Amino acid sequence: MPDDENNAAEDCQRSRCPVSCILEIVGDKWTLLVVRDIFFDNHTFKELQSSPEKIPTNILANRLKRLERSGLVRRELYQERPKRYAYYLTEKGLDLEPVMRSLMVWSNKYIPGTVKLEDILKE
Amino acid sequence: MPDDENNAAEDCQRSRCPVSCILEIVGDKWTLLVVRDIFFDNHTFKELQSSPEKIPTNILANRLKRLERSGLVRRELYQERPKRYAYYLTEKGLDLEPVMRSLMVWSNKYIPGTVKLEDILKE
DNA sequence: TCACTTACTTTCAATTTGCAAGTGACTGTA
DNA sequence: TACAGTCACTTGCAAATTGAAAGTAAGTGA
Numbered sequence: 663m664p665d666d667e668n669n670a671a672e673d674c675q676r677s678r679c680p681v682s683c684i685l686e687i688v689g690d691k692w693t694l695l696v697v698r699d700i701f702f703d704n705h706t707f708k709e710l711q712s713s714p715e716k717i718p719t720n721i722l723a724n725r726l727k728r729l730e731r732s733g734l735v736r737r738e739l740y741q742e743r744p745k746r747y748a749y750y751l752t753e754k755g756l757d758l759e760p761v762m763r764s765l766m767v768w769s770n771k772y773i774p775g776t777v778k779l780e781d782i783l784k785e
Numbered sequence: 786m787p788d789d790e791n792n793a794a795e796d797c798q799r800s801r802c803p804v805s806c807i808l809e810i811v812g813d814k815w816t817l818l819v820v821r822d823i824f825f826d827n828h829t830f831k832e833l834q835s836s837p838e839k840i841p842t843n844i845l846a847n848r849l850k851r852l853e854r855s856g857l858v859r860r861e862l863y864q865e866r867p868k869r870y871a872y873y874l875t876e877k878g879l880d881l882e883p884v885m886r887s888l889m890v891w892s893n894k895y896i897p898g899t900v901k902l903e904d905i906l907k908e
Numbered sequence: 909t910c911a912c913t914t915a916c917t918t919t920c921a922a923t924t925t926g927c928a929a930g931t932g933a934c935t936g937t938a
Numbered sequence: 939t940a941c942a943g944t945c946a947c948t949t950g951c952a953a954a955t956t957g958a959a960a961g962t963a964a965g966t967g968a
Contacts, residue, residue, distance in 0.1 A: 675898075676837070676838040676839075677836075677837035677838050678837075678898055678899055678900050679818075679821070679837065679838070679899070679900060680888065680889040680891075680892030680893055680896070680899040680900060680901075680902065681817060681818060681821050681885055681888050681889060681892070682818055682837075682838055683892050683896045683899050684888045684889075684891055684892045684896065685814050685817060685818070685888075686814065689812070689813060689814045689817070690812060690813060690814070691808050691809070691812045691813070694804060694808060694812070695802075695804060695805055695808070698802070698804050706914080706915085707914070707915050707916070708913085708914060708915075711915090713800075714799070714800035714801075714802065714805075715799040715800050715802070715805055716799075717957095718956080718957045718958065718959095719915080719916065719917085719957095720916085720917070720918080720956085720957075720958095721956070721957070722916090723915080723916060723917075743964080743965070744914080744915085744963080744964045744965050745915095745964090746914070746915075747915085754895055757891060757894065757895070758891060760887040760890065760891070761884070761887045761888055761891060762804055763887075764883040764884045764886075764887045765803065765804050765807045765808075765884055766803040766804060766807075767883065768803075768807055768880060768881060768883070768884060769803030769804070769806050769807045770803055771880065772877055772880070773803070773806045773807065775798075775801055776801055776802070776803040776806050777801050777802060777803060778803075779803065829945080829946085830945070830946050830947070831944085831945060831946075834946095840926095841925075841926045841927065841928095842926095842946080842947065842948085843925085843926075843927090843947085843948070843949085844924095844925070844926070845947090846946080846947060846948075866933080866934070867932080867933040867934050867945080867946085868933090868946095869945070869946075870946085
């Protein structure tokens with residue numbers, strides 16, 4: 663059976679806890695990286711593949727579908743023949759910025775060797 | 786082979802991106818829920834089992850070990866004979882509060898039916 | 909025609925999950 | 939002194955997910 667056939671994230675809540683609920687949408691090793699990449703101006707499949715973590719293509723395709731279904735990402739046709747889509751964050755997706763920011767702040771404080779938030783922003 | 790035998794989170798980085806690095810520690814459906822529960826004064830294995838998401842006991846034991854190894858959680862003997870441990874957040878673990886807070890803010894805004902942050906704090 | 913590109917999909921072995929049952933070390937009750 | 943109960947796990951195992959690699963569809967450019 664193909665994955666992610668039906669059900670929105672809202673339909674399969676383990677509880678009504680806000681932490682638990684958002685983790686059902688972005689709680690895995692890859693989803694937030696895709697959001698990060700789109701946030702930093704990568705929009706095509708190719709561009710999204712090229713991030714340093716080397717996301718497998720099947721996982722990338724799957725996460726883009728999920729993100730679209732959850733309403734965090736919107737697809738836009740940027741070329742007819744062959745049809746090619748670019749991926750953009752919706753407002754809902756863009757609003758994950760504070761989440762990513764707090765993750766980066768923590769990482770910078772506790773994981774030596776991580777690229778500093780200031781350096782990312784002033785690039 | 787038993788899982789999580791060696792290697793600290795720092796040893797298996799996919800990249801130096803701060804988002805990616807923290808996701809290698811807490812990027813899954815359960816870890817942050819355990820952190821949340823300890824944060825809200827659940828300290829024994831029993832208490833941590835009792836959260837509404839019904840975490841399987843093997844996953845709970847595994848996540849507590851990982852969290853301890855990552856230095857987010859500290860174990861404390863609270864009873865000899867039989868030896869029983871309680872789990873507490875270290876400063877490093879407590880510093881995930883802004884992350885949880887931003888997750889909750891997003892959830893409250895976008896996922897209808899999630900318990901409001903204010904209601905959690907004033908309980 | 910042939911090589912090349914983009915955007916995926918498929919295949920399949922290996923890993924991870926999660927339910928259920930089991931275990932060890934006790935305690936409290938009859 | 940049996941025996942039921944509790945707590946903190948561990949083990950077994952089927953099912954689901956992951957991820958590396960190869961395949962495919964629909965083109966372009968030389």
